[in-house]
Amino acid sequence: MILVTGASGQLGNLVINSLLAKGVAADQIVAAVRSPEKATALQERGVVVRKADYTDPASLKAAMNGIKRVVLVSSSEVGQRAAQHQNVIDAAQATGVELLAYTSILHADTSPLALAEEHVATEAALKASNVPHVVLRNGWYSENYTMSAGMAVEHGAVLGSAGEGKYSTAARADYADAAATVITSEDQAGKVYELAGDEAFTLAQYAAYITKISGKEVVYQDLPEAEYAKVLVEVGLPEGFAAVLADSDVGASKGGLFDDSQTLSKLIGRPTTPIQDSIKLALS
Structure with a gap:
């Protein structure tokens, strides 16, 4: 059986959709969620739903009963993730999980992004454990930007x-x-994948794509990190999250979110989704 953590979240839910599309039987997939009542749609599709809280080791161990493989989708709680991920690793070790796949961040070991710190700690924890594991170092999600394309x-x-x-x-x-x-x-244990889109763009190019797709002129305005963080707070983001996003932009300016290996498209057997397609979807 395959367990997916954070299964009611955006990425975890998509992982389950992909497993089902690959022909994995629904009753062989376990959706590990903090609030099972939010996973009724998965239950209706025949997926097994189990309560599992990153902060509750006992719930994690119980959820992994009979589980052979785990997709550890990184927690969204920045600042608490290393400890939460350690709980998952400990549960996997205690229950004899045969393979754990962890969603880390692109080039975690050399990344200039502050976000990388907890991922580096988690990767170290995995190495220190005896849990066979594979690291999926995910680049930036297109949706991180396209969710505000309308704005x-x-x-x-x-x-x-x-x-x-x-x-x-x-x-x-x-x-x-x-x-x-x-x-x-x-034969995945021990592998590290650097995953990113096939095509790269600057934010000026991104603004130009929005202009072409929307028919309204949109320009890129580059701001100092502190000023950009302040703007994000003014539009309603929590101060800590705004600081993380601004830091990530600065990290991108240093090459932290660029990769041209095309490892992701090779792995999935198709080209990655162009940013223009994600913009069109966001604006539709």
Whole structure:
């Protein structure tokens, strides 16, 4: 059986969709969720739903009963993730999991992004454990930007602190397909995949794509990191999250979110989703 953590979240849900599309029987997939009542749609499709909280070791161990493979979708709680992931690793070790796939961040070991710190800690914890594991170092999700494409059209501007830094983004569904491919394949333990989109773009190019697709002129406005973080807070983001996003833009300016290996498209057997397609979807 294959267990997917964070299964009611955006990436985890897509991983389950991909597993089902690959022909994995629904009753061989376990959706591990903090609130089972939010996973009724998965239950209706025949997927097994089990309660599992990253902060509750006992729930994690119980959820992994009979589980052979685990997709550990990284927690969204920045600042608490290393400890939460350690709980999952400990549960996997205690229950004899045969392979754990972890969603890390692109080039975690050399990344200039502050976000990488907890991923590096988790990768170290995996190495220190005796759990066979594979690391999926995911690049930026296209949706990280396209979720605000409508706002960019409304205001005529894309804001950021990335300068001429290039983003090799891919759609969440692309990364989900990679996770599903790896967790259903053999001889994966010990591998590290650097996963990113086939085509890279600067935020100025991204603004130009929005202009072409929407028919309204949108320009890129580069801001100092502190000013960009302040703007994000003003539009409603929590201060800590705003700081993380601004730092990530600066990291992108240093090459932290660029990769041209095309490992992701090779792994999933198709080209990654172009950013233009993600923009069209967001604006539709």
